[in-house]
Amino acid sequence: MSFSTDWHNKNRNFIALSAVGIHISIGSVYAWSVFTKPVMAEMGVTLRDVQWAFSLAIFFLGMSAAFLGKYVEKYGPRKSGIVSALFFSTGMLGAGLAVSMNSLPLLYLFYSIIGGIGLGIGYITPVSTLIKWFPEKRGFATGLAIMGFGFGAWFASPIIQFLIEQVGLIYCFLTLGCLYLVIMLPSALYLEPPKETKGTEQVKARFLGKHISLQEAMHMKMFYVLWLYLYINITCGISLLSVASPMMQEIAGMSAMSAAVVVGIIGIINGLGRLGWSAASDYLGRANTFIAFFLIQAVAFYLLTQTASPVWFPVLFYIIISCYGGGFATMPAFLSDVFGTRELAAIHGRILSAWAMAGITGPLLTSFVRENTGSYMVLMNIFAVTFLVIAAYAIFIRFVSLKKTVE
Helix, strand or coil: CCCCCCCCCHHHHHHHHHHHHHHHHHHHHHHHHHHHHHHHHHHHHCCCHHHHHHHHHHHHHHHHHHHHHHHHHHHHHHHHHHHHHHHHHHHHHHHHHHHHCCHHHHHHHHHHHHHHHHHHHHHHHHHHHEEEEEEEEHHHHHHHHHHHHHHHHHHHHHHHHHHHHHHCCHHHHHHHHHHHHHHHHHHHHHHCCCCCCCCCCHHHHHHCCCCHHHHHHCCCCCHHHHHHHHHHHHHHHHHHHHHHHHHHHHCCCCHHHHHHHHHHHHHHHHHHHHHHHHHHHHCCCCHHHHHHHHHHHHHHHHHCCCCCCHHHHHHHHHHHHHHHHHHHHHHHHHHHHHHCCCCHHHHHHHHHHHHHHHHHHHHHHHHHHHHHCCHHHHHEEEEEEHHHHHHHHHHHHHHHHHHHHHC
């Protein structure tokens, strides 16, 4: 039996589909903006109160991924996927309860904390499994699943809007909680690492290489280099996402409706960028792909300060967001290149603490600069310089690595 066929009775294409099922469900967190005005109206709270629900959900996503990754590796993708489904669905159901009781603390408890933990566990659950099933196409495999997370908001937004209009906000949350459970549970139950059979260990070893533990990885400089790469990529990207619509209207002179259309396209680009860039990294190399991210975004952020065109301004947004999504999807394969797959879920989870930090610092930096300068231009210049500096550092790291290889 060749490596390209199944190693046992599980079909690796259905494994990939199951991973997408989990990610497309939890990726609906990026559709939170659709809930913003209805929650404000129903509960009588401020925009800041509602935005905290989203920020805390992202924070708990990152932190649960960071500290629960070793348990995902220990108990396997099936049990972890079930836990993710139960936590995430409970978060949605509890959000409906919180709205019905007009309780902001309950909303934070269920949607942000309980749901956020489900997000974090669900995000890392399929990754190491997919890499083990597709060791020869690690970037493509993880990109496929993480693309689902990027597309989650695009699929969820119209469904959420429809449910709010037809059954109201409370029953919208309750319906979504049940719907996600129906999608995520079967997906989790199908997930399983490939069975080790005669000959497969050698084939996997050829592609997957070394096997380093989380504790060993955290004593290596490269762990912190990759953390920094991801932190900067997310901070700048999520800052842009948080103000996309007002920037389009203020700088490019677009109407609210036109800006909304652009935001929708951004969601598609985010998803496609995850698959496209991660698949390309199989051929370009992970380090070279991140260098490309940094250089492209340095130029794109600078050009954002030089144009007010309603055509080119969104195009530059799309380019940046494709790199933003690509960074998420390429990182797991990069980690497997450097540290192997023995504790990949744990290592990937710990690296995602960068997401938790970026989810807080990015929007805060954006609001601080905007309020103190009255413009987004200073922020764009800061990001352009930041990417130029990190690109130079990444090129230096790559040069040192190549030199060691030659020696």
